[in-house]
Amino acid sequence: MASTPSSSSSPSPSQPKARKKPGQTTSPPPPPQTKWRTGTQERLYSRRLVDALQATRDRAQPPESVGSRAVKEAADSALAMTARGQSRWSRAILFNRNSCRKRVLVKAGGKIRRNRRKHQAIPPATEEAGTTSGVLKERKVKERLKKLGRIVPGCKKLPAATLLEEAADYVAALEMQVRTMRALAEALSAAAVSVPEEEEMEIAEQGS
Amino acid sequence: MSSRRSRSRRPSNSSRITEEQIVELVSKLQDLLPEARSRTSDSASASRVLQDTCNYIRDLQQEVDDLSERLTDLLATTDMTSAQAAIIRSLLM
Numbered sequence: 001m002a003s004t005p006s007s008s009s010s011p012s013p014s015q016p017k018a019r020k021k022p023g024q025t026t027s028p029p030p031p032p033q034t035k036w037r038t039g040t041q042e043r044l045y046s047r048r049l050v051d052a053l054q055a056t057r058d059r060a061q062p063p064e065s066v067g068s069r070a071v072k073e074a075a076d077s078a079l080a081m082t083a084r085g086q087s088r089w090s091r092a093i094l095f096n097r098n099s100c101r102k103r104v105l106v107k108a109g110g111k112i113r114r115n116r117r118k119h120q121a122i123p124p125a126t127e128e129a130g131t132t133s134g135v136l137k138e139r140k141v142k143e144r145l146k147k148l149g150r151i152v153p154g155c156k157k158l159p160a161a162t163l164l165e166e167a168a169d170y171v172a173a174l175e176m177q178v179r180t181m182r183a184l185a186e187a188l189s190a191a192a193v194s195v196p197e198e199e200e201m202e203i204a205e206q207g208s
Numbered sequence: 209m210s211s212r213r214s215r216s217r218r219p220s221n222s223s224r225i226t227e228e229q230i231v232e233l234v235s236k237l238q239d240l241l242p243e244a245r246s247r248t249s250d251s252a253s254a255s256r257v258l259q260d261t262c263n264y265i266r267d268l269q270q271e272v273d274d275l276s277e278r279l280t281d282l283l284a285t286t287d288m289t290s291a292q293a294a295i296i297r298s299l300l301m
Contacts, residue, residue, distance in 0.1 A: 033240060057283060066283055072276035144258035151265050164233035167261055171240050174268040181275040188282040 036172035041082065046180050048078040073097065079177050087169045088162070092154020230254070237261055 035041070052074040060066045076093055083090035145163060149155045152170050155163050231254075238257045241264055 031236065053279070053283060066280055068273070068277040068280040071280045071283070072273060075272065075276060138255065140255040141258065144255050144262065147262050148258055148265075151262055151269075161229050161233055164230070164237055167265070168233070168237045168240055171237070171261065171265060171268070174265065174272065178268055178271050178275065181272065181279065185275055185278050185282060188279070 031168075033172055035169075036176045042176060042180055045078060045082045045176060046184060048082060049075055049180060049184065052078045075177060075181060079173055083169075083173060087173075088155060088158070088166050089153045089170050090173075096153070234258075 056074045080090035080093040234254045
């Protein structure tokens with residue numbers, strides 16, 4: 001399909017060769033809803049998912065026993081690749097799959113320092129922060145932010161704003177993943193029902 | 209550590225994130241959640257939104273697991289070429 005010049009609201013064209021630098025771009029990234037809900041992304045992801053599933057099946061042991069966990073990992077990897085490395089969680093998924101050398105890659109990602117945990121620790125006395133910033137310093141909010149950081153892959157030590165952005169993107173991406181996998185499962189089960197009938201018809205034709 | 213107190217009193221531009229930024233991000237997140245559409249979405253507390261987000265993400269991940277199981281069973285019984293045809297057909301429709 002021909003690549004059209006991308007306006008500000010449309011997602012980036014799907015060209016696997018031309019990789020833009022992730023992160024600091026001049027134009028603001030599209031909001032997660034529009035980014036992940038376009039038909040293009042769904043088709044892209046479905047194709048990638050099918051390829052990944054096929055590869056998983058070929059790689060499996062000869063009895064063709066593909067575990068559900070392998071399927072899920074393939075789906076997650078395909079999803080992360082569809083994000084084109086523009087979000088931290090997708091990079092975290094891909095790097096965790098390929099190698100266990102997380103520490104090297106965390107350093108390469110930049111600006112994530114392991115020793116800074118103390119700055120994000122919860123201050124026990126919040127009375128003094130009553131008049132300054134409202135929402136962010138509450139203890140409950142911080143607990144929930146931490147919990148969110150544990151759930152979204154690769155976001156355990158991010159500042160709050162970044163974490164919220166990542167979470168929004170992750171939610172939209174997960175929704176797309178669920179939609180696509182469900183559509184795929186429906187299509188496969190429909191195909192499984194119709195294929196035996198087609199075979200019978202072929203045999204009947206050949207027989208007569 | 210004393211540095212924690214000084215951080216809340218002294219806004220330094222490099223590390224301090226604006227309150228408005230946070231509120232905006234929280235409301236953006238809230239729009240993504242399914243529950244927010246039925247409820248009057250104004251002035252939902254941030255902690256509530258975060259809680260709902262955590263639950264929603266967990267639910268979505270659980271659905272992905274279930275769908276993976278279903279796909280595993282389907283993969284074992286289906287031939288891939290007819291599956292690809294079925295997929296392409298369903299995608300075009």
